[in-house]
Amino acid sequence: MSSFLVPFLFFSLLVSSVFSDQAAFSSHLLPRPLILEYPENSVETLQTQLRQFDADELTLQCTSWRVAGEANNLNPWKTIPDECLEYVRGYVNGKGYLVDLQRVADEAVAYAKGLQLQGDGKDVWVFDIDETLLSNLPYYKDHGYGAEVFNPVDFDMWVDKATAPALEASLKLYQQLLDMGFKIILLTGRSEAQRAVTEQNLRSAGFQSWDRLILRATEDHGKLAATYKSEKRDEMLEAGYRILGNSGDQWSDLLGWPMSTRSFKLPNPMYYIS
């Protein structure tokens, strides 16, 4: 919750109970410790208010943590903070995530429309796959939304099902970029062994065509994602491609050398990949 709403809501909750129960307290309620001001018959009301206040404080702290992650300010982390589990669950299943995904897609489209493509097949947009084109939310729902340490064996079993749905905002962006004439290169941390299921999943989710799908080859295993992906972008550059856009949910999709002309960081509060 935005901090400027907190006083309003807290006050409005106070007013409704105070005016009905204890109007005499209203003139000096706010400046003093609340616990001392309340008569016994208001204890339940007070507890409700304090729980609400605690929830607001928790939302403020977890939002701050999430924003710090989106701005790449956090050290590599293995699990989300325990106290933010409900917050993350609410965010990824709620409107906030959808609004944020749509905003990133809208910004990408606006940028792409402003470009003058050379039309020689060298105008490239790079997409990551997981939490960028495909959503693994069904998997993470069953694994604590990032509160459990990542289990690569379990996750690969999920990947093999090839049932991850599209992120709708990304699917629309993808189609628009194709229509504009971009060469689409998919660059994923998934293994070459997962090529078939990945292609199957992409197609069933609505991604019908791409120019290249790059997965980790044997020699790429063990490399940091940022290193592997930078190397692949460098190869694109060497091959004469112009990397005009890059969409990914991890900073390791976007940073390094070379970088895309513009990078788009999709929200992901559930996990971090170096």
Next chain:
Amino acid sequence: MSSFLVPFLFFSLLVSSVFSDQAAFSSHLLPRPLILEYPENSVETLQTQLRQFDADELTLQCTSWRVAGEANNLNPWKTIPDECLEYVRGYVNGKGYLVDLQRVADEAVAYAKGLQLQGDGKDVWVFDIDETLLSNLPYYKDHGYGAEVFNPVDFDMWVDKATAPALEASLKLYQQLLDMGFKIILLTGRSEAQRAVTEQNLRSAGFQSWDRLILRATEDHGKLAATYKSEKRDEMLEAGYRILGNSGDQWSDLLGWPMSTRSFKLPNPMYYIS
């Protein structure tokens, strides 16, 4: 407001009025259009609830815009969205901004403590100044919190007053880094002509020492901030410095080449510098 709280709050507001006024409606209140369910004597209550809902939606949208900015997803912008003026005012004057600033400082300290400095005077931490060490909030309070187009003449008059207060979290971080033995280099977009007032302001705000203060020289005017600052970081590299940390409120403080080993993006929803 985080989206998962919206239904709870909205419901709790409904329940309190419905239980007292119209208990008979409670069993089918939520699934139907609210406007049809309410008897005339609840119109005011309903209006209050709808205003609250609108406020929540606006908070969601403005938070999304703010987060997109912190993640560097937005195109360069000249003014904040009009509809987010109250949101930005609330954020920068409220707890959210302070919590976010403290979090970035805490992450920076945790990172710095984990480093093994070489102690040869080449371990550098770079700081931007405006909205990173010094707060120009008093100026922006009088200029619409970014809703007004930036006026360099007015702003320079404010700078000349040398009264900008410290961002407290940054001041503590700064002192800790000095104590750890970092060489502190201040790299600002301010002009060389503002050196004296900048030094005066820094000292009066509590920043007592630094190794270098780099301001824009004549030849730097007209350069993009990202270009100017990258060039200066490159000069540090050429001089044998190791840039281990870099703190700034603009992505143009942090991106480019070379980048610091770790970069820390301080929150700033009020303005954007390319």
